Amino acid sequence: MKTNEPVKILIVEDEMIIAANMSLQLTTLGYEITGILLKGEEALIHIKENKPDIILLDIQLKGTLDGIETAQIIQQDYNIPIIYVTANSDDAHFNKAKTTNPYGFISKPFKKQDLQRTIELAINRFYTEIESEIEPTEEDETLPFILSDCIFVRHQDKMVKVQIADILYIEAERNYSRIHSKNKEYLLVVTLKDLEDKLPNNHFLRIHRSFIVNLSQIDEIATSHIVISKKAIPISSDSKKQLLQHIQKV
Known part of the structure; x- marks a missing residue:
């Protein structure tokens, strides 16, 4: 994969x-x-x-x-x-x-x-x-399986392993979530909120209603946005404080 x-x-x-x-x-x-x-x-x-x-x-x-x-x-x-x-x-x-x-x-x-x-x-x-091992839900067929160093996502009728280290950020698209990784994108039939609840918080942080970012992939932190792989992602002042606290722990 x-x-x-x-x-x-x-x-x-x-x-x-x-x-x-x-x-x-x-x-x-x-x-x-x-x-x-x-x-x-x-x-x-x-x-x-x-x-x-x-x-x-x-x-x-x-x-x-x-x-x-x-x-x-x-x-x-x-x-x-x-x-x-x-x-x-x-x-x-x-x-x-x-x-x-x-x-x-x-x-x-x-x-x-x-x-x-x-x-x-x-x-x-x-x-x-x-x-x-995961508590069953109605979305069992579409939810990703999240392990310590990777997640398995459903892509083209099969489960594909995506390394956590390769994920740049995750973007909300209404009731879907799009994973942006270094080499590929994956569209998941799951809301950003449901995905946020499952992701390891030592790697990921939701900094905007439409974005979860991989802390290790942040290139720049500006006043009102961050940059990951040349993509400017908006961030509120409260989220920025939380982000800085998380980065200090990483």
């Missing part, structure tokens, strides 16, 4: 030919590969520095940790969907892997379509689980 940022996938597979083929197929499908690793121990280090959105994990790895043990350790600290890749689909391995509640299984040899469908199902399940 690019600012429309692509879904980031980590491949943990000790057969390099299979891993390289998987990486090529996923790249052509529009996904971003954060790494191709041979061992579970390497995956644990990688995740700390470059957290993926999904992990494709071979069940039978050749390192100290097998895939299932690696998944168990990951799940202690991270909520990352795991899809197992396996050439061995016997009941014993399946039942052991099932205890980690994976988001899917891909059997080797696999087809490009197998990858695509399994990953799409995993993404849909992850969104559904996020949604279930």
Whole structure:
């Protein structure tokens, strides 16, 4: 998902030919590969520095940790969907892997379509689980999912990840809200007031009835307006005082 940022996938597979083929197929499908690793121990280090959105994990790895043990350790600290890749689909391995509640299984040899469908199902399940943690409203289908460093917005019939750091400002358009990011705009079927209530206030501040701004993106503060990416946005004296107080805390 690019600012429309692509879904980031980590491949943990000790057969390099299979891993390289998987990486090529996923790249052509529009996904971003954060790494191709041979061992579970390497995956644990990688995740700390470059957290993926999904992990494709071979069940039978050749390192100290097998895939299932690696998944168990990951799940202690991270909520990352795991899809197992396996050439061995016997009941014993399946039942052991099932205890980690994976988001899917891909059997080797696999087809490009197998990858695509399994990953799409995993993404849909992850969104559904996020949604279930939010108090239901009539607008559940259109409200964004807001996490600590990004928000998922509905765009062209799919959910797209937008990094909070990339959002410049959000503008009201009657009962809609338009997110202006560094590279793209997103029109949401939600009022600015409803969006304001959900956004993290350490990043965003409503400075006008029609504008919420990302505090980290402000370029200038003038008497009656601020400037973000050459856009002058009006601000009242009371909002300006509040803005200055917020900036001092950031």
